[in-house]
Amino acid sequence: MENNSQPRRTFLRYLGGSALGLAGLGLARSLEASGLPGHPARFYKKLSQKRVDCQLCPKRCRVDDTERGFCGTRENHGGEYRSLVYGKACAMNVDPIEKKPLFHFFPGSLTFSIATAGCNMDCKACQNWQISQSRPEQVRAYDLPPNQVVRAAQQVGSKIISYTYTEPVVFLEYVIDTARAAKKQGLRNCMITGGSIEVAPLKEAVQVLDAIKVDLKSFREDTYVRMCKGQLKPVLRTLETVKAMGRWLEIVYLVIPTLNDSEAEIRDMCRWIKRNLGPDVPVHLTRFYPEYQLKHLPPTPYSTLKRSHEIAQAEGLHYAYVGNLPNMGGEDTICPKCKKHVVERRGFGVLRNQLKAGKCPTCHAQIPGVWS
Amino acid sequence: MKHLAGTTEARAALAQWIRPLDTVGLKVNCLAGRQLSSHPELVEELVGLLEKIGLSRQQAIVFDRADNDLHRGGFSIRTAGKDYRCLGNDRAGYDPELTVMQSGASRFSRIATQQASVLINLPILKDHGLAGISGALKNNFGLVHNPNKYHLNGCDPHVAEVNAEPVVQKKQRLIICDALRIQVDGGPAYHPAAAETFGGLIFATDPVALDVIAWELLDKLRKQRKLPTLIADKRHPVHILSAAQKGLGVGERRYIELVSVTVS
Numbered sequence: 001m002e003n004n005s006q007p008r009r010t011f012l013r014y015l016g017g018s019a020l021g022l023a024g025l026g027l028a029r030s031l032e033a034s035g036l037p038g039h040p041a042r043f044y045k046k047l048s049q050k051r052v053d054c055q056l057c058p059k060r061c062r063v064d065d066t067e068r069g070f071c072g073t074r075e076n077h078g079g080e081y082r083s084l085v086y087g088k089a090c091a092m093n094v095d096p097i098e099k100k101p102l103f104h105f106f107p108g109s110l111t112f113s114i115a116t117a118g119c120n121m122d123c124k125a126c127q128n129w130q131i132s133q134s135r136p137e138q139v140r141a142y143d144l145p146p147n148q149v150v151r152a153a154q155q156v157g158s159k160i161i162s163y164t165y166t167e168p169v170v171f172l173e174y175v176i177d178t179a180r181a182a183k184k185q186g187l188r189n190c191m192i193t194g195g196s197i198e199v200a201p202l203k204e205a206v207q208v209l210d211a212i213k214v215d216l217k218s219f220r221e222d223t224y225v226r227m228c229k230g231q232l233k234p235v236l237r238t239l240e241t242v243k244a245m246g247r248w249l250e251i252v253y254l255v256i257p258t259l260n261d262s263e264a265e266i267r268d269m270c271r272w273i274k275r276n277l278g279p280d281v282p283v284h285l286t287r288f289y290p291e292y293q294l295k296h297l298p299p300t301p302y303s304t305l306k307r308s309h310e311i312a313q314a315e316g317l318h319y320a321y322v323g324n325l326p327n328m329g330g331e332d333t334i335c336p337k338c339k340k341h342v343v344e345r346r347g348f349g350v351l352r353n354q355l356k357a358g359k360c361p362t363c364h365a366q367i368p369g370v371w372s
Numbered sequence: 373m374k375h376l377a378g379t380t381e382a383r384a385a386l387a388q389w390i391r392p393l394d395t396v397g398l399k400v401n402c403l404a405g406r407q408l409s410s411h412p413e414l415v416e417e418l419v420g421l422l423e424k425i426g427l428s429r430q431q432a433i434v435f436d437r438a439d440n441d442l443h444r445g446g447f448s449i450r451t452a453g454k455d456y457r458c459l460g461n462d463r464a465g466y467d468p469e470l471t472v473m474q475s476g477a478s479r480f481s482r483i484a485t486q487q488a489s490v491l492i493n494l495p496i497l498k499d500h501g502l503a504g505i506s507g508a509l510k511n512n513f514g515l516v517h518n519p520n521k522y523h524l525n526g527c528d529p530h531v532a533e534v535n536a537e538p539v540v541q542k543k544q545r546l547i548i549c550d551a552l553r554i555q556v557d558g559g560p561a562y563h564p565a566a567a568e569t570f571g572g573l574i575f576a577t578d579p580v581a582l583d584v585i586a587w588e589l590l591d592k593l594r595k596q597r598k599l600p601t602l603i604a605d606k607r608h609p610v611h612i613l614s615a616a617q618k619g620l621g622v623g624e625r626r627y628i629e630l631v632s633v634t635v636s
Binding site for chain 2: 049050051059061062064065066067068069070071072122124129133134135137138229292293
């Protein structure tokens with residue numbers, strides 16, 4: 001999950017200078033949010049005694065009347081499940097697409113990025129825990145219905161909208177409606193997710209998305225439980241589903257010292273990716289910095305990242321990158337056939353893109369991705 | 373309360389736990405609306421008693437998770453003035469410092485961490501679909517900003533972990549469980565057909581012991597309605613046992629003395 005350090009002010013600066021202005025873009029009154037009926041949620045089943053079975057994610061929360069599920073963004077009102085975050089953006093920013101990171105999807109583009117409060121996991125390393133681990137009424141949010149998201153993206157000149165920062169799965173109805181509206185206007189849509197979602201809602205979302213980046217937190221089931229209050233298997237299922245549906249897919253693996261950084265685990269993951277998704281899915285091995293519940297751990301050592309990168313390459317992954325460590329040189333796209341550096345990057349910037357219609361300029365090998 | 377404190381007067385009892393310079397946080401439970409919330413009349417009586425031991429009404433803060441919850445529970449939101457303050461954590465805010473526990477991390481209510489010097493826990497007694505029972509221990513989920521993260525596995529071990537935090541351990545002096553009306557089944561929401569007018573208050577300084585008694589009482593009422601016990605219904609309130617194992621109170625019924633007093 002990428003860092004969201006300066007969302008609102010930047011956004012307002014963009015909008016402030018535009019013809020759109022701020023009419024109709026009001027601060028959602030967060031104190032009243034819990035009292036509002038919200039927006040009808042989807043992906044649930046009614047049970048007896050006004051309970052509901054949330055079928056959005058593998059947690060499958062059974063939610064009593066007046067209560068919320070694990071994500072805290074959906075509330076049961078007498079057997080009617082309501083989303084409290086639909087149209088309530090708590091973070092907005094214009095980011096380089098490389099920040100997501102998506103390296104094989106319109107490199108060098110800017111993407112209009114939004115988030116609401118909430119997450120269906122609780123990762124100990126979360127960079128955005130102040131919004132992802134809060135309930136909707138605890139964060140300042142803007143009323144920003146789907147059509148206004150699209151207009152705002154157009155106003156700032158972005159052709160891509162990203163659903164990101166927290167966990168788009170918990171605001172999936174908002175994602176789907178916004179992405180649909182964006183598509184009609186010729187915009188692209190990306191979802192940056194932990195991938196913990198049931199198949200039916202995932203498939204519906206993927207229909208309107210163009211690219212998906214999945215944070216794979218670990219390749220061990222017990223680590224998933226311990227580190228994220230999540231499960232590994234459903235995330236692997238998500239990866240396979242997205243791939244099978246033909247949407248552009250990239251994977252991030254945050255390498256955390258002592259928790260998920262063993263050579264065996266990284267090798268197992270790379271083998272699984274190659275076997276089940278193919279060697280062309282980009283895998284970003286990113287550096288951990290102490291955050292949230294893991295402030296006691298050191299940043300990932302350079303040597304660990306280097307070794308992880310070597311393992312990924314040795315296992316046959318064509319596009320293994322090293323992230324959050326700009327000077328290591330692990331951010332360039334290298335043609336697997338002739339080894340030419342076809343896209344050179346530093347940090348979130350593209351220094352040089354030599355691809356010609358998605359092909360290596362030297363050997364003409366096709367580099368997979370969505371380039372134009 | 374007199375029996376609990378071993379005194380002959382209620383105010384002498386209260387004076388055992390509260391000092392005149394204290395700011396008293398009264399944590400009510402109003403999530404289920406007016407029919408199944410800590411009664412404002414009980415709070416009023418308690419604040420009156422605090423006055424009698426030398427506190428001003430402004431030294432009491434009645435709070436729950438959200439203004440809206442309090443409003444639905446029959447309380448008026450007050451943030452200033454000569455009467456007791458009454459507000460939700462959503463308005464008062466949460467402590468910026470993150471408290472990292474074994475199985476999660478939370479920000480605690482600023483009322484609990486920064487404003488109140490002592491806490492009085494005023495739960496209600498209700499059946500709970502996930503935890504089995506919501507009583508003294510579970511009510512303190514309302515002190516943290518993210519209780520939704522703590523409902524997995526029957527809320528265990530999260531309830532015990534929240535209650536083991538110093539802010540609760542050092543400040544919670546008294547628990548008065550409002551069992552005037554008990555939700556016997558279908559909780560935590562109010563369902564009139566499964567609610568029982570019991571007309572009781574349960575006083576304790578030990579939240580675990582109180583919950584053991586509350587569990588016993590709930591099961592008794594469930595049996596009277598031909599409902600399965602919580603364990604038979606596969607809703608074993610293991611959080612009470614975890615709290616006992618953590619040393620937060622007495623979990624074995626045989627070591628708990630229950631003194632019943634009928635007030636006419």
